[in-house]
Amino acid sequence: MPTLYALKPAFQDRLRPLVDRLAAMGVTANSITMLAAALSIAAGVTIAAAPGSRLLLLLVPLVLFVRMALNAMDGMLAREHGQASTLGMYLNEICDVVSDLALILPFAVFPQFGVLGVVAFTVAAMLAEFAGVLGVAAGTGRNYAGPFGKSDRALGLGVVAALCAIGFWPASIAPFVFPAMATLSLLTAINRIRAGLTGNTG
Numbered sequence: 001m002p003t004l005y006a007l008k009p010a011f012q013d014r015l016r017p018l019v020d021r022l023a024a025m026g027v028t029a030n031s032i033t034m035l036a037a038a039l040s041i042a043a044g045v046t047i048a049a050a051p052g053s054r055l056l057l058l059l060v061p062l063v064l065f066v067r068m069a070l071n072a073m074d075g076m077l078a079r080e081h082g083q084a085s086t087l088g089m090y091l092n093e094i095c096d097v098v099s100d101l102a103l104i105l106p107f108a109v110f111p112q113f114g115v116l117g118v119v120a121f122t123v124a125a126m127l128a129e130f131a132g133v134l135g136v137a138a139g140t141g142r143n144y145a146g147p148f149g150k151s152d153r154a155l156g157l158g159v160v161a162a163l164c165a166i167g168f169w170p171a172s173i174a175p176f177v178f179p180a181m182a183t184l185s186l187l188t189a190i191n192r193i194r195a196g197l198t199g200n201t202g
């Protein structure tokens with residue numbers, strides 16, 4: 001199923017000159033991975049600490065875009081500059097989940113979205129990523145099948161945050177947004193499990 005992940009090669013091509021310079025400077029893939037997680041945590045804490053300030057939600061799309069770039073860069077440093085490691089694999093997967101938690105859970109402090117819906121989306125997103133990682137154990141490789149993979153999830157969350165921040169989010173549909181994204185994430189987890197069972201890497 002097509003997802004925004006398909007655009008990753010073109011995005012990487014744009015970043016490659018910068019990645020080459022960073023490698024020459026001695027910057028490591030693991031440091032980029034941890035930087036992405038630190039930015040996400042800082043943004044999440046800032047939003048959660050000031051629940052009355054909707055404008056702070058603009059941090060979400062900004063950090064998600066920067067995080068997407070950093071995630072692409074750490075992978076390129078690992079693959080193209082000989083920095084791949086077992087530690088890097090663990091950091092990459094764990095930091096991705098931690099970053100998701102940091103950027104999704106602060107939405108729970110905004111009553112219009114509902115705590116249960118936000119928590120459901122958080123759990124479903126984690127399950128989707130876990131199902132993708134289990135492809136490695138199943139022998140089919142890390143799975144990125146959709147319909148709501150990491151890139152799509154980031155886009156959806158960023159749009160929700162931006163519209164809410166500028167006051168364009170209709171109150172009548174706000175309670176259904178996170179349950180809908182949770183449902184799409186569960187479908188993603190199911191698709192990834194099916195792909196692992198059939199040997200399709202997605």
